[in-house]
Amino acid sequence: MLELKNVTKIYNPGTVTEMCLFDHFQLQVKEGEFVSIVGSNGSGKTSLLNIICGSIPIEGGEVLIGGENIAKMKEYQRYRRIGRVYQNPSMGTCPNLTMLENMSLADQKGSFCGLGRGIQKKRIDYYKEQLALLGLGLEDKLHVKVGALSGGQRQAAALVMTTLTPIDFLILDEHTAALDPKTAEIIMELTDRIIKEKHLTAMMVTHNLRYAVEYGSRLLMMDKGGVVLDQSGEEKTHTTVEDILGLFTKISIECGN
Amino acid sequence: MELLISTMMQGFIYALLSYGVYITYKILDFPDLTVDGSFPLGAAVTAYFMVNGMNPYLTLPLALLAGAVAGLATGLIHVKLGVRDLLAGIITMTALFSINLQVADSNLAIERSIDTIFTAAPTAVLGDLSLTYKKFIISLILALVCKLILDWYLQTKSGLLLRATGDNDTLVTSLAKNKGSVKILGLVIANALAALAGCIVCQEQRAFTSTMGTGQVVFGLATVIIGTTLFRRLSFVKATTAVFFGSILYKICIQLAISMGLPANLLKLAMAVLFLLVLAAGSWKGGAKKHA
Structure with missing residues (x-):
């Protein structure tokens, strides 16, 4: 599904602050895997996600999704198959x-934005249905500006929006870190349910070790641009x-430290 | 009375420019100075082609096209060459000053014998109204038609994406859309509208002058801020409607200042002071307003 081959990432190349984070980094993620990634600050977790999504350039190597090298693709082009929270x-x-x-905007992912009506009336019921699954009452707030909602409600909405259209790959970038413990728990459960229901391949960076252990089918710990722990299947369930x-x-x- | 009618007519025509500034400044959060060049560009193109015998109504789409190209230039400079928004606008604006001189010299008058959109044959349907009233009605129609088209556009998928880009361009990227293209599209529409305003102003005053663009950005920004601040509490008023009234109100304020004896040479100073007052009032009333 996802493969990183010999990925090299150097920050500030050619300057005194030059820092080589990844040196011929390798990673394979199989279809349907839910990978939790933990590691201290600066270990390369978020850089890894940014490299996959094309938010930052790499100095060498290949990023393959479904066998296709996407290293040369622009960021927005990669998001045709990737969703990110x-x-x-x-x-x-x-x-x-x-x-x-x-x-309605999220529904346009993957299709051309022409001069058709922005809001499709016949889709409203579907949106309500999807929002109702969250159990946060968002389906009754369709005409409320999202800026007026709480952080947890917005994050839940973002999760639904990201997975509204078919994607192959879901990227979760510490998506519960800014929420209070209770809301974080709700969002985490929702995430797990959505990933299972839609059979998504997912990568989640988190600082919450418990989430990393409880959720997902594979656990990675990163340090200084390398993987120091990689557990999956039976082995992970005992961790x-x-x-x-x-x-x-x-x-x-x-x-x- | 005559003066009020003619001042309001000015407000209607310049409302087109305000719509343009509304798109770039308010929707896209892009301070676009191109307008100071694309507004007179519309006028220059109009003056040139009318003097050379073109039908006045055909100059309207022509000005739209000219303005669209100017917006495209700024958009490409900003998006493709990575020049900052403000500087991209300044580059196009400066270049347009020379281009306008090439098109229509420093002054180009449209003689009385040439029909404008206000005097050509189709205006006969308005009966034997005086020219001032005809101008009032025609410019009102143009301003309202453009407003309705813009309102419709902002509800389309493309319009929704435009609003989203100004609001949160990270999301637009996540939705696999090229935010650069959306910004270019917004600049194209905005400058097309500014040039259209220039075209109509040129026909109204029967002249192009190379300096007519100076201060148009300030005018546009002021009207957008006046309009949206005044109608902030009334959520059912569309932003385009607010901007439309902002434009009329602004023209009335300036006309009042002139009537009270403000010398014409101090007009731009008065415009700048008025803009400052609007901004200051906005930040007092609105508390910490982000863009003010």
Whole structure:
């Protein structure tokens, strides 16, 4: 499904602050896998997502999705097959547009935006249905500007918008980090349900070790641009938060943190 | 009375320019200075072709096209060459000053014998109204038609994407849309409208002058801010409607200042002061307003 081959990423190349994060980095993600990625700050988790989405350039290597090299594709072109939910709830929605306008916009992913009516009346029931699945009452707020909703509601809406149209690959970039514990829990459960229902391949970066252990079919721990732990299947089900925390602390002590 | 009618007519014509500035400044959050060049470009093209015998109504689409090209230039400079928004506009605006001189010299008058959109044969349906009233009605119709088209456009898929791009362009990228193209489209529409305003102003005053573009951005911004601030509490008023009234109100304010003895040479100073007052009032009333 997703394959990174010999990916090299150098920040500030040619300057005194030059920093090589990835040196011939390799990663394979199989179809239907839900990969949780943990690691300390600066370990390369978010850079990894940004490289996959094309938000930052790479100095060498290949990024393949379904066997096709997308390393040369522009960011917006890659999002035809990728959906992404950001850490900041305001990144995934338009605050000055209503919930209905946001949903209609998300519905346009993958099709051309011409002079047809922006809001398709016959789709409204479908939008309501999708929002109702969240159980947050958003289906009754179709005409409310999204900027007036809470962070949790916006993040839930962003999640629904991202997965409204068919995508192959879902990227979750610390998408629960800005939410309070209870809302984060709700969003995490929703995420898991949506991924299972729509059979998505997903990668989730998180600082919450418990989420990494509880959710997903594969667990990666990253450090200094490399993978230090890679567990999946049977092995992962036996892993506990304590195991991960132990390794995490060990790495941190080595770093001098 | 005559003066009020003619001042309101000015407001109607310049409302077209305000719609354009509304698209770039308010919707796209793009401070576009191209308008100072595309407005007189519309006038220059109109004056040139009318003096050379073109039907006055045909100059309307021609001006739209000329303005669209100017907007396209700014858009390409900004998006493809990565020049900052403000500078991209300044580059096109400066270039257009020379281009306008090439098209119509520093002054080009349209003689009385040449029919304008206000005097040509089809205006006979308005009966034997005086020219002032004919101008009033025709410019009102043009302003309203453009407003309705713009309102319709903003509800289409393309219009929705335009609004989204100004609101959150990260989302637009995530939806696999090229935000650069959307910005270019917005600049094209905005400058086409500005040039159309220039075209009608040129026909109304029967002249092109190379300096007529100076201060048009300030005018546009002021009307957009006046309009949207005044009608902020009334959510059922469309922004285009608010901008339309902003334009009329602004022209009346300036006319009042002139009537009270403001020398014409101080007009741009008065415009700048009025703009400043509008901005200051906006930030007092609205608290911490982001763009003010």
